[in-house]
Each structure stands twice: as structure tokens, then as C-alpha cells.
Amino acid sequence: MDATGTIAAASPQHMQALELANRVRLARATLKRRVGAGDLTAAEVVVTCPWEAESMPIMDLLMSQRRWGRTRCRKFLTSIQMLETKSIGSLTERQRRTLAALLSAKGRADDAQYRAEIGLGYFARV
Numbered sequence: 599m600d601a602t603g604t605i606a607a608a609s610p611q612h613m614q615a616l617e618l619a620n621r622v623r624l625a626r627a628t629l630k631r632r633v634g635a636g637d638l639t640a641a642e643v644v645v646t647c648p649w650e651a652e653s654m655p656i657m658d659l660l661m662s663q664r665r666w667g668r669t670r671c672r673k674f675l676t677s678i679q680m681l682e683t684k685s686i687g688s689l690t691e692r693q694r695r696t697l698a699a700l701l702s703a704k705g706r707a708d709d710a711q712y713r714a715e716i717g718l719g720y721f722a723r724v
Contacts, residue, residue, distance in 0.1 A: 645694055
């Protein structure tokens with residue numbers, strides 16, 4: 599069999615994969631835009647875990663928020679001992695609740711007190 603026969607046979611599957619990747623990319627861009635605009639919070643995305651965010655790294659979601667850059671995201675994730683590359687879909691229920699509670703608490707004056715109240719006394723020092 600020649601090379602063109604092999605490429606022609608793989609083409610439909612290849613095109614389907616490209617279509618799926620494009621659909622996910624566009625859906626993630628819309629999700630990030632909504633988070634950046636404030637229509638949706640990062641905590642809501644973590645708790646609900648929509649299909650487009652299942653394989654999305656947590657760092658990408660956090661950076662889509664206003665005033666959240668790479669440094670702030672790294673410090674936040676280090677304080678809860680979570681990898682930047684951890685996908686949202688692979689979070690356990692406990693990790694989801696904790697992450698959502700901390701994201702909701704960000705910006706409060708009593709952030710350290712709130713961390714202690716939800717059971718993160720060790721991380722309250724950070």
C-alpha cells in the first residue's frame with residue numbers, strides 16, 4: 599500500500615479529532631472570557647466542572663481572573679500544596695470544596711481567619 603492510501607484512511611478520524619479539539623478550545627476561550635468579565639467565578643467553575651474545563655489545568659482557570667497573574671497563581675497553589683498542571687476534572691470532591699472556599703475568600707480582609715475556620719489552620723500562616 600502506498601502512503602496516500604494510509605493517509606486517506608486516517609483522514610476522517612484525524613478530522614474528527616481536529617473538530618473536537620477546536621470545539622474544546624473555543625468553549626474554553628468563552629469560559630475564560632466569562633470568568634475574566636466576572637459573569638462566572640472561578641469557584642463556580644471548580645465546583646460545577648463543566649465539560650470544557652475537565653482537562654483544563656487549574657492554572658489556566660486562575661489566570662483568566664482579573665488581576666491574577668502567574669506569580670499570584672503560583673503562590674496561591676503552593677499555599678494549598680497543589681500542582682499548577684493539575685486538571686480541574688481530576689480534583690477530588692474535598693479538593694474542589696477547599697479550592698472553591700479559598701477562591702471565594704480571596705479578597706477578604708480576614709482571609710487568614712477564614713482559612714482557619716474551614717480547616718486549613720496550617721495554611722493560615724501563608
